[in-house]
Structure formats: C-alpha cells, structure tokens
Amino acid sequence: MSDVGALLLDLETHLATNVSEESIARARRDFSYLGHAKIPFLVPDSVKKAVADEVNRLLEVGSVRRDVSFAETDHSPRRMRNVRRKEIVEFGTVIPGVYNSARMLQSLGQIAGEPVHPCPYEPEQFVITCLEKDGDTHGWHWDDYSFAVVWVIETPPIADGGFVQCVPGTVWNKADPQINRTLTRHPIYSVELFSGDLYLMRTDTTLHRVYPVVNGTRKIINMGYASTRNLTMELSHETMDGLWADPETLEVSR
Numbered sequence: 001m002s003d004v005g006a007l008l009l010d011l012e013t014h015l016a017t018n019v020s021e022e023s024i025a026r027a028r029r030d031f032s033y034l035g036h037a038k039i040p041f042l043v044p045d046s047v048k049k050a051v052a053d054e055v056n057r058l059l060e061v062g063s064v065r066r067d068v069s070f071a072e073t074d075h076s077p078r079r080m081r082n083v084r085r086k087e088i089v090e091f092g093t094v095i096p097g098v099y100n101s102a103r104m105l106q107s108l109g110q111i112a113g114e115p116v117h118p119c120p121y122e123p124e125q126f127v128i129t130c131l132e133k134d135g136d137t138h139g140w141h142w143d144d145y146s147f148a149v150v151w152v153i154e155t156p157p158i159a160d161g162g163f164v165q166c167v168p169g170t171v172w173n174k175a176d177p178q179i180n181r182t183l184t185r186h187p188i189y190s191v192e193l194f195s196g197d198l199y200l201m202r203t204d205t206t207l208h209r210v211y212p213v214v215n216g217t218r219k220i221i222n223m224g225y226a227s228t229r230n231l232t233m234e235l236s237h238e239t240m241d242g243l244w245a246d247p248e249t250l251e252v253s254r
C-alpha cells in the first residue's frame with residue numbers, strides 16, 4: 001500500500017473506532033448554535049503530521065502573495081500568502097486524499113446535521129494560507145459554499161493575534177454586504193486556536209475573519225465543502241476567483 005493509502009486507512013480506522021458519539025454530539029450542538037465547532041478529535045496525529053508536512057512543503061514550492069480587497073465584503077483586507085488548489089493537486093498527495101475521504105465526509109455530515117459534499121467548483125475545494133507579515137489578516141467575509149474545515153498547522157500565541165472571530169446566523173448580500181452593521185447587531189465569538197486544531201464552520205451564514213497577526217506566522221489549510229442546497233443553486237465566485245486569481249490578472253483593491 002502507498003504511504004497515502006496507509007494514512008487514509010489510519011484516518012478511516014480512527015473515525016470508525018476512536019471517535020466517541022459524545023464528542024460528535026457536543027460538536028454538533030456547538031455547530032448548530034455557534035456556527036462553528038472545534039473538531040481536532042476527528043483526525044489521528046499521523047494524518048495531522050502528514051498534512052502539516054505537505055502544507056509546509058507546498059508553501060515552499062508554489063505560493064502567491066496577496067494584498068487585495070473586494071467590494072462584495074466592504075473592502076475588508078486580505079493580506080496573505082496562498083497555495084491554490086491547482087498547485088496542491090499538482091504537487092501534493094495527502095491533502096486531496098483526505099479531502100475526498102468518504103468516511104470523513106460522513107463524520108462531518110453528522111456534526112453539520114446534514115450531508116456534506118465535496119465542493120463542485122474545484123478552485124474552492126482547498127487552499128493553503130500563510131499569514132506572516134505584521135498586519136497580515138484574512139479580513140471579514142463569508143464563503144460561497146456552506147462548510148469549511150480549517151486545519152491549523154501553526155499559529156502564534158494569542159497575544160500576537162491569529163485567532164478566529166465569527167458571527168453566526170448572518171447572511172451575505174453581495175450587492176450590499178453591510179459588514180459593520182452586521183457586527184453591531186450580533187454577538188461576535190472569538191476562538192483561540194492551537195497547532196493541531198481543526199474547526200468546522202458554517203461559512204455561508206457565519207461572517208468570519210482572522211485577527212491580524214504580528215511577530216509570528218500562522219499557517220492553515222482550508223477545505224471547503226458544499227451543502228445539498230449548494231449543489232442545485234446558482235452561485236457566483238467573485239471574491240474567491242479574485243482571491244485565487246493568477247498574479248498577472250490580480251486586481252488590487254477594486
């Protein structure tokens with residue numbers, strides 16, 4: 001069996017035998033009223049390490065620096081370095097395998113309370129993000145698809161930022177996003193994260209951002225997933241297409 005095959009077997013065995021119904025139920029409860037849930041218990045250390053090694057390697061071979069903002073999210077800042085799906089699939093093996101694991105999708109579906117599907121729009125399936133310069137941030141936004149699983153590879157101590165803030169139960173009007181209005185009308189939850197953490201978020205109805213980092217590096221891989229509703233609806237992809245555009249077509253601050 002290939003190394004990747006052995007790792008995927010580790011993942012499936014772990015999900016089948018080492019994940020208690022109680023931890024799934026707790027995550028499901030959190031997810032339903034907070035719009036997010038920490039789920040580090042879903043993945044064995046062997047797979048976390050392999051994904052982290054692959055993320056670190058891919059950041060060395062094919063990343064693009066961004067400093068952009070979009071009218072669709074009131075020009076919230078996006079300052080970061082990314083490796084896109086295209087390069088991840090070309091040079092990586094573990095991440096695409098984990099993303100498509102049927103057993104993983106099933107567990108995510110139990111926590112979400114509805115089926116979770118691979119994203120039909122390939123560029124939004126997974127992306128690596130590195131925040132490394134002072135002030136780097138993935139500013140306030142919603143995602144196009146319903147779910148995201150974020151794997152935290154490395155993060156600075158909380159005093160140096162890099163934590164996630166989110167506002168569940170909110171909707172994205174791309175023509176008039178009203179981010180400040182949304183922030184003042186709803187409670188904001190702030191989530192401290194550690195290396196090795198994973199969280200699931202309801203990203204189409206949870207406004208979210210990463211607090212700017214200073215003095216440190218924050219590396220994650222975001223895996224985006226679709227709800228059943230997403231599969232039949234018309235979805236546009238302006239902010240994500242802009243974010244992951246080829247550098248020569250990159251528009252800085254529309």
Ligand SMILES: O=C(O)CCC(=O)C(=O)O
Nearest residue numbers: 138143150164210220222
């Ligand atoms: O880095 C994070 O924790 C969130 C990333 C995110 O929101 C995104 O990639 O759309």
Ligand SMILES: [Fe+2]
Nearest residue numbers: 142143203208
């Ligand atoms: Fe997001």
